[in-house]
Amino acid sequence: MSKVLIVDDELSMRMTLSEFVRREGYECDVASNAFEALKLFQQNPYDVLITDIMMPRMTGIELMEKIRDIDADCKIIILTGEPTVETAIRAVQSQANDYLAKPVIKDEFVHVVRRNVQDKRFADERKRLIKENELYQRHLEEMVAQRTHALVKSMSSTITLISQIVEYRDPYTAGHQRRVGNCSAKIAEWMGLSQDVIDSVRIIGYIHDIGKIVVPSEILSKPGKLSKPEFMLLQSHSQAGYEMLSDVNLPPIIAEAIYQHHERYDGSGYPRKLKGDQISLQAHILMVADVVEAMTSHRPYRPSLGLDVALKEIEDHAGTLFDASVSKACLELFRIGNYAFDDQLYEIIMPL
Ligand SMILES: [Fe+2]
Incomplete structure (x- = not known):
């Protein structure tokens, strides 16, 4: 099941958004600040992080930068009540995947969450396939090396045998x-x-x-x-x-x-x-x-x-x-x- 983490210092916002997410059939945790979110993330990574920007002590942008160091693949959606150019630039620089303005409109929110969950699933699947392919390649290379070694050994013993036959004769x-x-x-x-x-x-x-x-x-x-x-x-x-x-x-x-x-x-x-x-x-x-x-x-x-x-x-x-x-x-x-x-x-x- 896909896992979503919502970070917002406003209790009502956390309650409402997490309810929307759970109704979509995803697992959802909440955090009231960036430190709590980081702790949760370190224990168990999430597929999608939804974070408010304006939070005391550590902003959503700073949190996002830290999360990127832990998990480059997590999909990040940022929420803000005061969209400014500077915030938007930093969000892009920190590789946010989506950007939602407050007040949140339910349909738009659900749509964005679904899209990011889907993207994460595709990315995970792609990663799995690449890894599987690499393992297969490695296995194939090992097999070729083993067979080559066996062939060389059998050729070498043929040479030794031939050499001895002539000497006996x-x-x-x-x-x-x-x-x-x-x-x-x-x-x-x-x-x-x-x-x-x-x-x-x-x-x-x-x-x-x-x-x-x-x-x-x-x-x-x-x-x-x-x-x-x-x-x-x-x-x-x-x-x-x-x-x-x-x-x-x-x-x-x-x-x-x-x-x-x-x-x-x-x-x-x-x-x-x-x-x-x-x-x-x-x-x-x-x-x-x-x-x-x-x-x-x-x-x-x-x-x-x-x-x-x-x-x-x-x-x-x-x-x-x-x-x-x-x-x-x-x-x-x-x-x-x-x-x-x-x-x-x-x-x-x-x-x-
Ligand atoms: Fe000869």
Whole structure:
């Protein structure tokens, strides 16, 4: 039920007006001065305040200013026996909603009260709807955030699983993928690339040899030189990796960069002989890290060649086999940044 407060120092006025208000079906309280009104208002706000202006100690205008500080939405109707321009201006400044002159005419009074009660109801309803909408929006945002988090988590566990599968299959390269992933991320960081690129090259590195699970393990661990058919089978791993991952729900750059990780800047790589800009930035970074890591690691068919030889290989082929700026960053990372390979499995942050 709508609540109305009438403030007037004249008892008869309070009695008459409150009777009109109650007959309209509204709850009505009365106060004989502004202090009493303020006290009532502080205990329990009203929908409509009807106040006389000329009252001893605190005028209706002063009361209205105080009420506005407590409740900006209350509808205020002011009553006065002596309407002056100054009073009218102050009433407007204090955001009075209506203005009635004394003597009060019943029909006019009832009409004004009804209108203000109605306005207050609309305003309350509007406020309620806005609040409800905000809550709904917040709920929706929370839901999206939760689902996104779940999706990212499931993608991350897929990556970890894939990374482990390759290592079980090919223990000779145990740690190779993690070292390449971590080194690629460091090269990207050294180049000042975005966090998305840094995160994506780490992920691509962690699983880039997934296609090796289609290569017979005798070939993977063969100590001597591979025959041509064996070598071709080994080379098929980048395309096999791409095919395995292209239907998995992961960012497409992951499968694509894996497809490209044995291409070379000048088009001399495999399987598609892509060159320059046809190769993604992620794959350019990965191929450099892959070569340095592979050359510095022991293989069944040869011992480690050492870091100096590996870096010399990058230096000698910067701008031909390898992208020049990636090569430069890689050389600086090792020579100036004293980078050392690291085979930790860092938390996977999935760029969406
Ligand atoms: Fe590879």
